[in-house]
Amino acid sequence: MNTLIDLGGGFASALEPVSLAFALLGVLLGTVVGVLPGIGPISAIAILIPVSFGMEPVHGLILLCGIYYGSMYGGSITATLIKTPGEVASAVTAIEGYEMARQGRGKAALATAAIGSFLAGTLAIIGLTFLSPVLVQLASVFGATEYFLLMATALLLASTMSAGSRTKALISIFIGLAVGLVGLDFQTGLPRQTFGIDLLSDGIDFTIFAMALFAIPEAIRNLALGRGAKETIQSFGEDKWMTKQDWQRSAGPWARGSVLGFIIGVLPGVGPSLASFMSYIMEKRVSKRKDEFGHGAIEGVAGPEAANNAGVGGAMIPLFSLGIPGSATTALLLFVFTMYGLQPGPLIFREETGLIWTIIASMYIGNVALIILNLPLVGVFVKLLKMPKEILFSAILVLVVIGAYAIEFSLFGLMMLGIFGVIGYLMEKGGIPLAPAILALVLVPLLEDNFRRMLQISGGSFAPLVTRPVSLSIIILMVLGIVGPVVFRWWVSRRKLLADVTVS
């Protein structure tokens, strides 16, 4: 019960009018920054770090948390409306969200994203409050072997993300892996696959890759169609709010996404991006409307958006308890916490009660501010799509270019954007889905590092895969998950066949 008292104390300091004002300001700034391509949560937080040092710790933390949440949501807005994901976690949203927007259901998509984020964020904070000590154990049974297996499973599952040929989905995954391996090897610092071009040694930026693959082919294709062709974005005259059916269809994904996202988020280094992809895959598997996926299924927005926000909450557990930042953004937050005198570690919940509960309370308030601010704005954002097609898509191209420029500040970065734009177009043309490549690009460092660690530890033997209890259970689950449905289908069809035979 002490937890509740401490949390109450945290809220008391976070709920003063000034704090609330900072929360709203943070969310607003974050949303604006998140909407602009190329400027994600990292830059936003980096800007405001010096400002926040001049403020009371509570206010500084509230401001930064607000910005973090706001920019995450801002990324989903552009992913949904113009198929331009600003960061990893919202890449999945671009798949179904954009399709929904094309069908005039943009409002519903943005609303389900906002509500899902809010619910999941809330659940994750409750989880963080009460389950930290238990869940931190999870991090300590997950070794290199388990991580490798988890990543491999995720990629394997990613081949079922899109409709169409499995071979093509696998090709997409390997293209993503191939691109992700370009640059300096993390372990030895040696250059790889740079084709002698020095500028490639830093690898290919995720945001440039995702923007190029998603946004550019879409914009170019629409512009090339010219007038007279059928409008691809429909009239938004009666863009509807979430219907009763939308609510019913979103509820399950919100709940599943929250739980899944939270658990995946706890694993250090994996974080929210994998959570949103996995949630999409899961929703597609459990859905009764599989064929709607890829054509604007609301589950494909609700689940991943919930999962990525829950993942952010989950990622705070290893951050607070072990001092392990799961991503560049959390690393930056960790630095801020340290500067405020917070020393993350197993003792944090015992020794630093005042500050830590303030942080948790401010995360909560950032979350509330997000939904208060953004739900009314959904309608405004959607109006943007009413612009004439040629204006909308040429403006998107310009924004994407600025985004790429703000990341690299060089002709090289701009050319990468153009080249991957062409590659994205050709992939789509060849029927190769784009999303698996993006997931693969994100996961390749985790996959490779842990594979190398596993073999380094075992001296080159693959035995740990089956001798470690946790990894063995993952393998068994994987086999059941993949072989199970096949066997079941075979059994069902056999019975049907038998029945037919009997009848005739």
Add this chain to the structure above:
Amino acid sequence: MSTHRADLFTGCAVAVIGAVYYIATFSIQETANIVTPRTFPAIVGIALIVLGLFLAGQAIFRHRKNTLAEVGAGSSGSAEVRGDVQRSAASVRESSDSDDADGGVGGVVLEAPPEAPARKIVFQFVLFFIYLAILIPVGFLLSTAAFLMGLTSIYAPDKWIRNLIFSVAFAVVIYVAFVYGLAVYLPVGILG
């Protein structure tokens, strides 16, 4: 282009990319580790070759099967249609490709976007690359206004006044917002 020919082409292209990628791994410095920095890129290169060839092989195999079926049936009906039917029958998961424009699978499915002529696509990409190339030397304001004016005028030449206003205004607003609002310095170019 028919599906099998498109797949044949895609498969071969992927295999070639895989081969180039694999050859590039030979220039990675070897180390004494158990898994060297070369291991993963090499696996990826080989996998791309294999998958590409598999896709191409699949296409050839299906094409042959379709042709055989056609001969066997002795009908002059479209082999394409039949091919597609068999394709979907061949694999439970496989639904027809999105560019087949047969969105009739689900209830609310929107029709897939119609295909633009390749010539126009190439032209749009060329314009885009010109914009990327001149952005830094010419500067953001001029190049962006020109790029926007170009795109919108090709699309809707009759509305040139609106296009001009939009192109200039958008470039200026974005420039001001980024440079003065966010202190992200966009290239000034010849205006500087």
Add this chain to the structure above:
Amino acid sequence: MRSTTITRTRRATSASEGPRLNRRNRAVAVGAALATVALVATACGNKAQPPGEGGDYPKGPVTVTAPAEPGSGWDTTARAMTEALQKDDIVTSPLPVQNKPGGTGCSWITSMMQQEKGKDDQIAITSLASQTMKARGLCEYGPQDTTLIATLYVEDFMVVTPEDGDFKDLDALVKALKDDPQKVTVAAAGDDTLPFALFAKEAGIDPADINFVNYDGGGEQTTAMLNGDAKVAIAGMSEFRSVLEAGDITPLVTFAEKPLAAPFDDVPTAKDAGYDVTLGNWRGVFGPAEMPDEAVDYWAKALEDMSKSDTWQDTLEKNQWASEFSTGDDAQTYVDEAAKTVEEGVKETDLGNSK
């Protein structure tokens, strides 16, 4: 609230406009530019800008570069340093922090030696890692070749093991390493393997036999020890501070020159234990090649003032960094010496890099 932000921003821009905008091809990282805004925003609240004319340096903003990602070691050093410089009004011109990751710092050090040559509005953070890059032949320049301004602090390397692990003390570790080095997995981040390899060599074990497993920072290393993937780990001691205090892991040896401060004063130094290895991960500040003397002197003085300030002392303590402040020839000597150790280490231990 919102309007305040906008006015602040405007002022920030005009302040930094001068030297920056006419160099059109120069890349200015977004973080840097954005940070200018923020820094000026804090700065203009309580004091005036330095006069723009006369002989006094600096005339405009001076960019502080962290040649790595935000949140990295170099980045935190850069941010903590500018914070201390500005908070106590030691430097009143804006100090935007920019991130220029690339080739473990090599890209930026090369720029400072070539493109930025002779300039006075650039300083950057560097450390031992850049020396290893040079020693391995992966970078043309090392910190010792630059206009070194100061060394700031050092993070002493420490070898740690889980509390209930296999090794009670250093002797147990050495014995296990001699028996079967393959079984003793050592978690290390990148080039942190170097001091351990040197130590192994001193103990009569072939460094090439050590089973190093690569991890990214203390958090990952700690998890790896707790889940049994790694038997011991080596890193700068601040990486392990919180888990050390909690008692989940224990220190075996440090490569510091003198015994550590309490509560780690009973941790043996390698030297005392009979292994002659002394190496710490120092962090320092450098300027462009041929930086004007006026600027070098200014920064040496400013950093010296900063090193004595309460803010900086507080930062050192919070982050568990040991002060190692020196400027001018002292700094150069310190860095040259470290370079020698690194070169020797890289040559003899091969750093898992044999062909």
